[in-house]
Amino acid sequence: MKKNVLKFGLFSMILLGMVSCVNKEKELADKRISELESYVDSLKMVSAEERQANWDQIAADYEAKNASANEALQSLEESDKAASQEKVNASNAKYDEIKVTVISKTEEEPAADAGTGKPAKVSPSQLLRDRLFGAGKIGSDMNFAWVNKDNIVAVYDNYFKAYKANKENFTREDYDEAKLLFEALDARKNTVEKEGLSSEDNMKIASIKVKLSPMFKFNRMGAKSRENSDAKE
Known part of the structure; x- marks a missing residue:
């Protein structure tokens, strides 16, 4: 009887450890996805002129946060992954809308490097x-x-x-x-x-x-x- 109790206690500890690990992975994914969502949403608060002037840095920061969120997604259980993936996709869609706006604005201006005086086509x-x-x-x-x-x-x-x-x-x-x-x-x-x-x-x-x-x-x-x-x- 004592041995069975000890075995059950050990099994419970292992199970709790596994649950804790899964919870930590979910928390990490939620944190990284939240950071991506917050970053993309914050871009809407930045003026069009500032976005255009700092686009290279904005794009680099976004790519880093997007990659981080997607990396965290891979460790999630399938039951959690779908909903989390939708959040990432939604942020990607918002970012693309902003990117198109920045690029469209760039197209209206002469290309700085080409020396042709024609708009840069994207x-x-x-x-x-x-x-x-x-x-x-x-x-x-x-x-x-x-x-x-x-x-x-x-x-x-x-x-x-x-x-x-x-x-x-x-x-x-x-x-x-x-x-x-x-x-x-x-x-x-x-x-x-x-x-x-x-x-x-x-x-x-x-x-x-x-x-x-x-x-x-x-x-x-x-x-x-x-x-x-x-x-x-």
């Missing part, structure tokens, strides 16, 4: 590239020369996290563009492999690719269904 595809790789990292030429053996795993990982965080809002064109960008990154990996990419990093990249491959196909099919449904309404 397409929806550029917005997608910024979301997947970070503001200003990839242009229309899809040049991945900045990716090397030291940062390539992080680039793949960040792409995967950004893709998962935003895929529910993608159109079929967005999915096609996202897949094209991934293929361009893959082509860069072939070069980086010859420059000393480690076997361990290669395996990490392979794991990410295995998870992404079916997502490209099925997520695009889902987007087509949504668009067809919207068209009927």
Whole structure:
């Protein structure tokens, strides 16, 4: 009898420890998501002129908070993840609205660097590239020369996290563009492999690719269904 009591006591302690761990992960995710929401909401309090003048820093701060929130999401139970993901998606949508406003304002002014006197054109595809790789990292030429053996795993990982965080809002064109960008990154990996990419990093990249491959196909099919449904309404 005494042994059974001791076993039950030990089991209870382990169970309590597991519950405590889950609660801490939920608290951390809630905290990071709240920080993301507060940051995006605070941008609405900043004047259009200040946002435009400090956009590079704003974008960098946002990307850091968004990545932090998405990282915390991965440790949540499935029952909590869906609701938390919706909050992150809502903040992403708000941020995109602000970003479009800033870019639209920039388009009305002469390009500072081009020297042509013509407005700088920013397409929806550029917005997608910024979301997947970070503001200003990839242009229309899809040049991945900045990716090397030291940062390539992080680039793949960040792409995967950004893709998962935003895929529910993608159109079929967005999915096609996202897949094209991934293929361009893959082509860069072939070069980086010859420059000393480690076997361990290669395996990490392979794991990410295995998870992404079916997502490209099925997520695009889902987007087509949504668009067809919207068209009927």
